[in-house]
Amino acid sequence: QVQLVESGGGLVQAGDSLRLSCAASGRAFSTLIMGWFRQAPGKEREFVAAISRGGLTTNYEDSVKARFTVSRDNAKNTVYLQMNSLKPEDTAVYYCAGDQTYRTSIPGRAMSYDYWGQGTQVTVSS
Numbered sequence: 315q316v317q318l319v320e321s322g323g324g325l326v327q328a329g330d331s332l333r334l335s336c337a338a339s340g341r342a343f344s345t346l347i348m349g350w351f352r353q354a355p356g357k358e359r360e361f362v363a364a365i366s367r368g369g370l371t372t373n374y375e376d377s378v379k380a381r382f383t384v385s386r387d388n389a390k391n392t393v394y395l396q397m398n399s400l401k402p403e404d405t406a407v408y409y410c411a412g413d414q415t416y417r418t419s420i421p422g423r424a425m426s427y428d429y430w431g432q433g434t435q436v437t438v439s440s
Contacts, residue, residue, distance in 0.1 A: 316341045316412050316429040323408060323434030326400055330438070334395040336410030336431055343391040344368070347413040347420055349427055350384060350395045352406035352436075361422040362408070363395060373420040378404075400438045407433040 322334040336348070349364035363374045363384040372384050383396040393410055411427035421427070 316346065316414075318410050318412060318429055318431035320408065320410050320431045320434040323436045325437045325439065328401055328438055328440050330400050331396070331398045332400065332436060334397070334408055334410075334434060334436075336393045336395075338391045338393070338412065341414070343386075344388040345414065346429075347415075347417065348384075348386055348393040349411045349413065349421070350393075351409045351411060351424055351427075352404075353409070353433075354406040357406075359409070359424050361424070364420045364422065365393065366420055371420060373422060375422075397436070400436075402438045402440045405436060405438050407435050409433045 317339045318336055320336045344367055350362040351359050352362050353359040361375050365372050365384045365386050369386045381399045386393040410431045412429040413427045
C-alpha cells in the first residue's frame with residue numbers, strides 16, 4: 315500500500331505561482347510513475363502532468379505545458395508540481411496519484427493509477 319499526502323495549495327491571484335508537493339510512504343517510491351490530476355466543481359477529473367520513475371520523462375496536458383513543471387525527488391519520496399502564471403481556469407482540487415504497473419509509457423488516464431492522495435485546493439482569483 316501507498317499513502318500519498320498533498321500540500322501547498324491555496325488562494326492566489328492570476329499570474330501568481332504555487333508549488334504543490336506530494337509525499338509518499340509505504341512502498342518504494344521510485345517504483346511508481348507519479349501523476350497529478352485536478353477536478354473542478356461539476357467537471358470530471360482531468361490529467362495535468364506525470365513523471366516517470368526515474369524522473370527523466372514527463373508528460374503534460376496541453377493547457378499547462380508551458381506553465382507547469384512536474385519533478386520528483388526519490389530520496390525524499392516526494393513529487394512536485396510547480397505552477398506558474400496561474401489562471402482562474404486552473405482552480406480545482408489537485409490530486410497526486412501513483413501507478414505501480416510497469417510501463418514504458420506514462421499514462422494519462424486516471425484509471426491507470428492505483429494510489430491517490432486526498433487532494434489540495436487551488437483557487438486562482440482574477
